[in-house]
Structures are given as structure tokens and as C-alpha cells.
Amino acid sequence: GKTWRSKIVNLFEDGNTAFSHTGIVRIIGDIPHIIHASPESELVRMERAETFLSPKKVDRASIYRLRGNPGAAETASRKALEYYEERVPFDTAFDGEDHERLYCTELIWRAYTHAGIDLAEGLWYSLYNPVLSGRLLLPNSLPRSPLLEETAILR
Template structure:
């Protein structure tokens, strides 16, 4: 009995390690990276308060965030404008680059989709390059959500802007009217872009 008590902490630690390892594995989503392309649109429904406000206020309330895919080396990355996801202490809210797996981690996304604009693959590649350049320049996040000011960007504004530079209007003019105290006004939401009829879904979860 005494010997059992001595090894019990070791067994408990081992069980916890296995459990944490299993949980981490479950948080990784398997994605068909072999069929992805520069400029593919990446949507997610987040887990935070802002995501809940966005989806609750939006008419359809499916997705709360959007970014653009670009392959760098052998890996796929998402370029997106996002608040409250610093890479280091003191990091500003800005246009940033995250790995696709990090973008879809289970603590950041409860729902997700990757879609492709079928109209023009060259334009999609150009849009990805525009977004990349904006991330490289460190464009800050637009906390005023002002579409008339392109010196700062919020997520759907960035994607719309990048594709407009390539000659495509993803939203097709759609806007969402929101009537809540925290976000009253007219906004370009991820769902306004997701409703583009030329988008082809190539991956989604759950």
C-alpha cells in the first residue's frame, strides 16, 4: 500500500500528460491543403465576445471573421485583420499572418469554411499579394469599422479591399445594418462576402 501511494503521483502525472496530448491533437483540424490556392477565402465563427456580438447582430449570423490564404514556402497562412490576438506582449491590433492551423484552432473557431472565387484565379492571387503587402506594412486594425478610411482595416474590409484592387467586388454591394448599442450602423460583414454566388466551398466544419 505504501509503495502504491509513492507511485500514485507519477501515474496521475502520466495520465494528465496523455490527456493534454490527446486534447491538443483533437484541436488540430485535418484540412485538404493539397487543393488550396492563393486567394482562397477563410471564414470562421469565433469563440469570443466580439464574435458573439457580430453573429448575433448579423442577419444570418454564420461567420464572424474572414481572411485570405497565401502559401509561403511549403505552408499555408491566413492574412487577416484581427483584434485581441497579440503575437507578443505589447503587440498592436493589426493585419497579421497566422498559420492556417492556428487560425482554425478549436479555442478560436467553432465553425469554419474555406471558399474559392471561381471568377478569376489570377485576381485571387493578386488579392493575396495585396493582403500580404498590407500585413508587411503593419496596417493597424480599424476599431472604428470605417469603410471610407483605408489607412486601417477590419477583417472583411481587408478582404474586400484586396479583391477590389484585383478587379472583383466580393460583397457585390451587400452591407449589414446593425441596431445594437455596441455596434450601431452599417457594416461589411463576413456573411456579406460569403453570399457571393461565385464562391465555391472547398472545405468546412463542423
């Protein structure tokens, strides 16, 4: 991404993926939308994929799909839609134990966990510093999940 928040997230990244944000696709009326937890709106939000992936906002993006389980992907997408409809607030503390608020990668993880899939097993970071402390799931963690496959790269 191109925001200052994206640059900060990338400081924690391993340099190979350098993703700073995540979302989950939900098709509504044949139009792809992305549901994501946004610090800008302070809520889980939904926007058309063309807006979410606008070159004004992103440098590059990848699309990942759950391997061999479309039913679980649909359940996760439906759960993400519920988070949007319930106006779940953004988790500014990035606290994976807080069930009342969500940050972007946590939204994906919780939605898939609801579908019986743990995308983040063994992929959590442990951080202990003045800014963040505890378990954190960063955007570069999810592409390393063996349960996902990359289906498209957008540059």
C-alpha cells in the same frame, strides 16, 4: 469563434452562416497561412492556417474560392500580404471609408477590389445605432457573394 467579440458579431448575423471572422489564404513555402485583421493584435496579422483554425479558437470554418479567376485570387492574396507587411492597424470603428485601417471583412473586400473584383456588391449592411453607424460588411456577407464558391467546411 469562441471570443466575446465573436459572440457580438453573431448578434448581427442572419443565423445561417454565423461566421464572426474572415481571413485570406496565402501559401508561403508550401505552408498555408491566413492573413486577417485582428482586434486582439490591433493589426493585420498572418498566422499558419493550423493556428488560425485551431479548435481552441473556432467552432466551425468554411473555405471559399473565387470562381474561375485564379489570377485575381493571387493578386488579392498578394495585396493582403502587403497589408500585413505594412502593419496596417485594425479598424476599431469598422469604418469602410477609412483607407488607413482595416477590419477583417474589409481586408478581404479591399484586397479583391485591388484585383478588380467586387465581392461585396449589394451585400453591405446599413447600421445606425449608438455603437456602429454607416455601411458595414459583416463576415456573413461574403459567403453570399455569387463570385465565391464554398470548397470546404471544417467542424
